[in-house]
Amino acid sequence: MIRLDLAAIGDAAADARSIRREFDESDDTSRQAAAACGHAGLAGTVERFASTWDDRRSGFAENLGKLGGALQGIEQAFTELDRSLATSESGA
Numbered sequence: 560m561i562r563l564d565l566a567a568i569g570d571a572a573a574d575a576r577s578i579r580r581e582f583d584e585s586d587d588t589s590r591q592a593a594a595a596c597g598h599a600g601l602a603g604t605v606e607r608f609a610s611t612w613d614d615r616r617s618g619f620a621e622n623l624g625k626l627g628g629a630l631q632g633i634e635q636a637f638t639e640l641d642r643s644l645a646t647s648e649s650g651a
Contacts, residue, residue, distance in 0.1 A: 563637055565634050568637075569630075572627045572631040573627075579620045582620040589612055589613070590606070
């Protein structure tokens with residue numbers, strides 16, 4: 560017998576979407592930090608980090624979107640399967 564916690568899978572999908580939104584909305588945070596440094600050398604280091612982080616953040620956000628979609632699909636598929644099996648058992 561297979562037991563799946565569909566609520567946990569749904570929660571994980573929602574968490575992935577929420578984290579993706581955070582990544583998407585934090586687009587300019589690193590650059591703002593660089594501007595607030597007050598020291599040119601430190602600001603340059605933060606800027607270099609920001610440019611590298613932007614690429615990684617974008618990739619993370621994209622993958623989180625894919626993960627959230629996959630988890631949502633899994634939850635929906637097993638929910639429908641569960642309903643289908645319950646219907647077939649009650650009609651048998």
